[in-house]
Amino acid sequence: MLCQDRCMPSPTPARRSRRTDALSADAIIEAAITVLDAEGEEALTFRALSTALETGPGAIYNHLANKQEILAAAAHRLVVHALADVPSDPDAENGIRAVMLAFFDLFGAHPWVGTQLSREPWQAALLEMFEAIGTHLEALGVEERYQFTAASSLLNFVLGVAGQHASATRLARDLDRSAFLRDIADGWKDEATAASHPFSRRMADQLAEHDDRQQYSDGVDFILAGIAAVTAGGGL
Amino acid sequence: MLCQDRCMPSPTPARRSRRTDALSADAIIEAAITVLDAEGEEALTFRALSTALETGPGAIYNHLANKQEILAAAAHRLVVHALADVPSDPDAENGIRAVMLAFFDLFGAHPWVGTQLSREPWQAALLEMFEAIGTHLEALGVEERYQFTAASSLLNFVLGVAGQHASATRLARDLDRSAFLRDIADGWKDEATAASHPFSRRMADQLAEHDDRQQYSDGVDFILAGIAAVTAGGGL
């Protein structure tokens, strides 16, 4: 039916030789990070990746099962590196702030990580983050019965920020960030929107002008203060 | 080159008649929600949607620009409905807890909403959530200079939970949820993992056995306590 054989008489089997620089999971992940950082999440395709690695799409599957695995491994690697770079601090509260800020800075430098962390639950990267947060909470003296909830709360907060950051970056690719936020803030001032959303109307200018990192840091402080208050005050 | 015209001599232009039940953005969104709830996020394709609507993929584009717009509108509709159903409470603290729990229950009933909210920043649905949270913070007596940060913190926490919930649901489609968590907890007990992640090792059983909704509620309480402590204590 589809002129199957006449169209492709002989596919000319090209000469292939084994590459000298061995393909490996590590090399693939490294190339993936390079592509993701340089051209964004949607630019990571097997075609682009295999071009960067000077191979074919099929070869990649000998080392990693699928695209999700590539993304998960790439995110994991960066999380581990980010945590390794956090200087240790004798003061426990400074310690956890430093860890939380390291996450924020990681998402700033590699926005696609935020998308990835929201995609697969309790993947390896999240375990590292959970462990780091929990260790510092322990050092801070948070009682054991609150540790799980406290660590989860901080983790969920980070993940929410990460996701928003990633999608904002994806959307504001060309527009600079402040113009992008100004546009949204202006939308909040539209008569129709403002009438039904007075709170957001009042916040519009802050949305346009706020410092993301400072706001994140303040959010962390809210949660830490809450943990301190609840655990000191005798319970939830 | 590709036997272009001989293969398709005359495409037999079929008879078509205008539908009696008009296609509309509303009808499309409703059908999309039905498909998403029944078969999950990855089941929403233009082909499936147009089959459900008894039309062709092209017709949908007369009413909505693209798939993202469908998803954003569907999420927005459910968020508005969920907020409309929250009973008002004279006690401000109960009020905000009720709103936050309404979000959680929404994500439980429609996990795909969680994915969607992480995808587009400051979309309409987020505005509704931000407004609802902010209104209740105002009622709670949070000073104006803290309102933006406090509302954002709660919103980011919700979004983090939403994203995790959505991906957990996607992954645990067949497995029931507790078996899924038990698997992960068992992974945290593996000798190699446990050695480098002692905190997570200690938390493994809680991960497997915890009540998600209770933990979420406790997280909200942490943040509310933090807001109260910081605003009462004179600053960040």
Added chain:
DNA sequence: ACACAACATGGAATGGCGTTCCATAATCAT
């Protein structure tokens, strides 16, 4: 040395997706 099993390679093929195109039909304005 040599044969042979096992594995790595990478180009082609597959099936499915979102989106666009466009001949046709229904409707509206005149």
Added chain:
DNA sequence: ATGATTATGGAACGCCATTCCATGTTGTGT
């Protein structure tokens, strides 16, 4: 009644992740 405008929906397009497989390469046992 007629022409302009819009809605329709099936086909086609280009891209994607993934699979297939003929071909090469490597390592092992003898």
